[in-house]
Amino acid sequence: MTDALSFIHIMKWQNLPDAVKKQAELNVLDLIGVAAAGSQTPPSMMTRDLAHEEFGGTLPMLFDGRTSSATGGAMAAGITIDSIDGHDGFNPAKGHIGAPLFPAALMLGHSAGISGQAFLEAIVMGYEFGARASVAQHGTVPDYHTSGSWGAVTAAAAGSRIMGLDPETTRHALGIAEYHGPRSQMMRVIDYPSMLKDGAGWGAMCGTSAVKLAQKGFTGAPAITVENAAEYWDGLGSRWFTLEQYFKPYPVCRWAQAPIEGALALQRAHNIPHEQIATIEVHTFHESVRLAMKRPQEGDAAQYSTSFPVAVALVHGDVQPRHLVGDALHDPEVLRLSDAVDMRESDHANDNFPAQRPARVTLVLKDGTRHDGDWTEPRWDHNAPPTEAEFREKFHSLADPVLGKSHADAIETALAQLQNTPLSALSDQLLRPIRS
The missing domain is CATH 1.10.4100.10 (2-methylcitrate dehydratase PrpD)
Structure with a gap:
């Protein structure tokens, strides 16, 4: 035995x-x-x-x-x-x-x-x-x-x-x-x-x-x-x-959590209204890139997306269950930003997965201004619960x-x-x- x-x-x-x-x-x-x-x-x-x-x-x-x-x-x-x-x-x-x-x-x-x-x-x-x-x-x-x-x-x-x-x-x-x-x-x-x-x-x-x-x-x-x-x-x-x-902290796949944190950190640091954002670049690992559902039709698909919850976070400042069901799935501003997410696979992030789930976010504004973020980890990992x-x-x-x-x-x-x-x-x- x-x-x-x-x-x-x-x-x-x-x-x-x-x-x-x-x-x-x-x-x-x-x-x-x-x-x-x-x-x-x-x-x-x-x-x-x-x-x-x-x-x-x-x-x-x-x-x-x-x-x-x-x-x-x-x-x-x-x-x-x-x-x-x-x-x-x-x-x-x-x-x-x-x-x-x-x-x-x-x-x-x-x-x-x-x-x-x-x-x-x-x-x-x-x-x-x-x-x-x-x-x-x-x-x-x-x-x-x-x-x-x-x-x-x-x-x-x-x-x-x-x-x-x-x-x-x-x-x-x-x-x-x-x-x-x-x-x-x-x-x-x-x-x-x-x-x-x-x-x-x-x-x-x-x-x-x-x-x-x-x-x-x-x-x-x-x-x-x-x-x-x-x-x-x-x-x-x-x-x-x-x-x-x-x-x-958010009711979506763990692979989308670091992009959410990175996007919110940039938005808050530079006081960026979501209406001014033109493009959201996300550099992360392969599996997160494959969470590719930009316009989910049901809550389960919204939870298994990277772009949609990032857009929700930028519009609402948070991601809660109510943001991922019903009429919330058809919010025009959320959908605009979800479509604007550009997912890019990163060797650095791949090398650190699955022990870590890193992402790096850049917000590009409608006037051409770029705000580049640092590599970000999801909140509430085991080493910072x-x-x-x-x-x-x-x-x-x-x-x-x-x-x-x-x-x-x-x-x-x-x-x-x-x-x-x-x-x-x-x-x-x-x-x-x-x-x-």
């Missing part, structure tokens, strides 16, 4: 550094805020309808109240989070651990009636496991797959811990999840943006069902990326990747308009107390319908 397999069950809350414990709370708070905003999107609504209609069960779904199974509820919650591209990520993974992990842990944990501490343990273990599973998969397969692929194995690891699977049954759960995980092509959805996004819902669903199948005796071991790729699993229990996640106050401010900015402040406050309080209460103290707040 490898160290990776052992770690799933032996990691204990009392042995974690205080900083890791606190970060687990803030990571979950961030995911819940994103989920609240995501619950209002068409992909979330469609998926919750499907989960209720087709996945029979008695568990209420996230921010819905209608029932489904743990598998269907995990899928719906994963797609709900993924539908607002504002959740945490891990640079080496080129993807997101929390989006497939949290839904599986929430649904299985609620169904099993576990303690809040046991849930938080599973979350920390999942971030540590998922960080290494992502790098192991990227290092051992040729194509670039979505987070749902290795996220399925991560969800299965958390579920195996929550459901108390023995070591051999855990091996099979991980193997089932790896084999059936959605090896979806990330760059396809970059080139052709749609509601598919990063596969988080399918990964959560696959990981949850893998645990349920393994419990019944279904075999599937080994998970190759776990058992046959030991070189990627160093540092378990000593290097805490829970502390090395990035977070998003948001403060606790910024986490809470972001949560409320996303959750309050949807849930109401009293419901959002109750969630925040329940999460802060969770290590000393049953999980149901939080999950009962999450798995009920939203009241207008």
